[in-house]
Amino acid sequence: MSEQDLTSKSNGKKLLILGLDGGTFNLVRPWAEQGHLPTLKRLLDEGVSCDLNSTFPPVTSPAWPSFMTGMNPGKHGVFDFIRPKGTDYDMVNATSIQQPTVWARFARAGTKVGMVNIPVTYPPQKLDNSFIISGLLSPRSGTISHPADLIKKYEGKIGPYRIAPAVQYSRGHEDAYIKDIYDLVRTRGKWATTLVENEAWDVFMVVFGETDIGSHALWRFADESHPQYDPDAPDHIKNGLRNLYALVDEQMGKLIEAAGEDTIVLVMSDHGFGPLHYTVNLNLLLMQTGLMQLKRKPLTQLKAWLFKNGISPQTIYQFAEKLGVHNIAARVSKKQRNAVFRRFLSYDDVDWERTVAFSMGHVGQIYINTRGRWPHGSVEPGYEEYEVREKVISALNGMRHPETGEPIIDRIILGSEEYSGPYADRGPDIQLIMDGYRCISFPLFATTPKLFTEQIRGDSGNHRREGIFIASGPGIKKGEIRETAHILDVAPTMMYLMGQPVPTEMDGQVLTDILEQPWEVTYSETADADIDPETGLSTEEAEEVKDRLRGLGYLED
Numbered sequence: 281m282s283e284q285d286l287t288s289k290s291n292g293k294k295l296l297i298l299g300l301d302g303g304t305f306n307l308v309r310p311w312a313e314q315g316h317l318p319t320l321k322r323l324l325d326e327g328v329s330c331d332l333n334s335t336f337p338p339v340t341s342p343a344w345p346s347f348m349t350g351m352n353p354g355k356h357g358v359f360d361f362i363r364p365k366g367t368d369y370d371m372v373n374a375t376s377i378q379q380p381t382v383w384a385r386f387a388r389a390g391t392k393v394g395m396v397n398i399p400v401t402y403p404p405q406k407l408d409n410s411f412i413i414s415g416l417l418s419p420r421s422g423t424i425s426h427p428a429d430l431i432k433k434y435e436g437k438i439g440p441y442r443i444a445p446a447v448q449y450s451r452g453h454e455d456a457y458i459k460d461i462y463d464l465v466r467t468r469g470k471w472a473t474t475l476v477e478n479e480a481w482d483v484f485m486v487v488f489g490e491t492d493i494g495s496h497a498l499w500r501f502a503d504e505s506h507p508q509y510d511p512d513a514p515d516h517i518k519n520g521l522r523n524l525y526a527l528v529d530e531q532m533g534k535l536i537e538a539a540g541e542d543t544i545v546l547v548m549s550d551h552g553f554g555p556l557h558y559t560v561n562l563n564l565l566l567m568q569t570g571l572m573q574l575k576r577k578p579l580t581q582l583k584a585w586l587f588k589n590g591i592s593p594q595t596i597y598q599f600a601e602k603l604g605v606h607n608i609a610a611r612v613s614k615k616q617r618n619a620v621f622r623r624f625l626s627y628d629d630v631d632w633e634r635t636v637a638f639s640m641g642h643v644g645q646i647y648i649n650t651r652g653r654w655p656h657g658s659v660e661p662g663y664e665e666y667e668v669r670e671k672v673i674s675a676l677n678g679m680r681h682p683e684t685g686e687p688i689i690d691r692i693i694l695g696s697e698e699y700s701g702p703y704a705d706r707g708p709d710i711q712l713i714m715d716g717y718r719c720i721s722f723p724l725f726a727t728t729p730k731l732f733t734e735q736i737r738g739d740s741g742n743h744r745r746e747g748i749f750i751a752s753g754p755g756i757k758k759g760e761i762r763e764t765a766h767i768l769d770v771a772p773t774m775m776y777l778m779g780q781p782v783p784t785e786m787d788g789q790v791l792t793d794i795l796e797q798p799w800e801v802t803y804s805e806t807a808d809a810d811i812d813p814e815t816g817l818s819t820e821e822a823e824e825v826k827d828r829l830r831g832l833g834y835l836e837d
């Protein structure tokens with residue numbers, strides 16, 4: 281096919297993708313109807329929309345890498361923010377994605393690509409025909425753009441760029457948090473609009489991560505049915521999340537205008553959002569049921585005894601808080617605090633030879649300690665592994681909702697059924713949907729001695745599988761709601777809309793029915809795009825990324 285054919289098939293159109301991290305129609309549709317989100321209202325009225333199912337687990341990373349590759353995590357290898365490796369874990373980064381992204385495919389085809397703030401794009405890939413500012417999981421000290429001088433080029437005119445919030449949410453300090461996150465949205469919007477106006481692009485994407493971060497913190501103020509709803513909160517806090525969406529909506533309007541009329545606009549999220557009521561300590565359940573064993577060393581046994589009797593760094597901190605001396609504790613550096621935590625119960629205290637399963641990851645991921653797969657694997661692959669899986673499932677099914685006494689697990693998702701591809705065994709063997717995701721697990725080895733805890737950090741909202749998708753613009757159907765699509769469908773649909781053949785190795789389907797007059801899908805067999813060799817972050821970079829994730833509650837012990 282000649283280049284001219286390609287252009288004529290896409291009608292020379294441009295593609296603008298607006299990512300709302302954690303965006304949900306449970307908020308967007310009513311707020312749009314009520315007039316708070318005029319841009320989204322117009323897009324919904326003039327375009328096609330549907331729920332967009334996320335990956336399992338519905339977590340930012342792996343969801344964005346799955347979107348970018350059009351492939352399930354078993355093929356690209358990213359299952360979470362972290363990759364467990366025995367008693368420890370590595371942070372994932374852009375080079376952990378073991379498949380070419382849609383950006384690399386576009387760049388190879390000569391399509392000009394611009395990207396701002398997409399999670400898991402650090403270190404930025406140096407693609408031809410492209411510019412990028414990387415997103416979540418970027419370290420503070422790294423070069424976050426390609427070309428490297430991209431930020432310098434504009435910051436004199438529009439002010440410094442920011443990736444992450446400067447204020448960590450804590451209860452009772454909503455004002456400072458809200459001010460900071462609103463400023464972050466404006467900064468993001470201003471930078472994205474400036475790049476759209478001044479750089480060359482055919483496909484441009486920006487992700488507003490603030491909708492996710494803000495939903496984690498502010499959900500309970502917007503949700504009257506939340507057990508921690510505060511009827512006495514001032515209006516600007518009650519409406520804090522709605523106003524955040526409205527600010528993003530305003531920035532979206534500016535971006536669409538800057539992109540021009542002949543642009544197809546896609547709005548998407550990586551996962552949805554909903555209330556969070558409980559956090560469960562799955563490693564504690566595994567200990568209680570004998571599936572996880574602690575070392576017989578006296579120190580570990582002493583710590584285990586303290587732990588069982590409700591004494592942990594967390595309870596000591598809460599005690600200090602009651603006494604009003606926690607300011608002293610807060611003055612202790614994070615490094616020192618982590619050192620104290622590490623001296624308490626941790627994965628280091630686990631007797632791996634006698635442990636058959638462990639949990640790592642914040643939605644409810646469990647791994648079987650299979651030999652050959654983990655440094656201290658204790659379970660033979662095959663039948664023994666299957667037996668352990670059944671034991672874990674039976675232990676999980678015994679868990680009851682702390683209030684209603686009903687079984688808390690709605691659904692158990694098996695890695696063997698969910699993932700396919702060369703990296704499928706990096707994924708969790710078992711993951712859970714508990715009380716419709718109103719209950720999640722502690723990400724790491726929690727130091728709370730209770731199975732269920734009402735809150736983790738200050739979070740009152742958490743991810744859901746059902747995210748959002750809207751398409752609008754030239755040739756797109758108007759005012760329709762279609763059946764649910766999958767996040768894997770977006771990349772093949774983007775390639776199709778840009779008049780390019782869809783790689784057969786992508787798992788998603790082209791959403792041809794969003795068009796008034798769909799044309800035929802063409803496919804290509806080869807992976808005609810580049811991937812960077814996998815490299816780990818430096819220790820310093822990894823610590824910076826961990827710090828940021830801790831600030832967002834994704835790595836809380």
Ligand SMILES: [Zn+2]
Nearest residue numbers: 301302340492
């Ligand atoms: Zn997310």
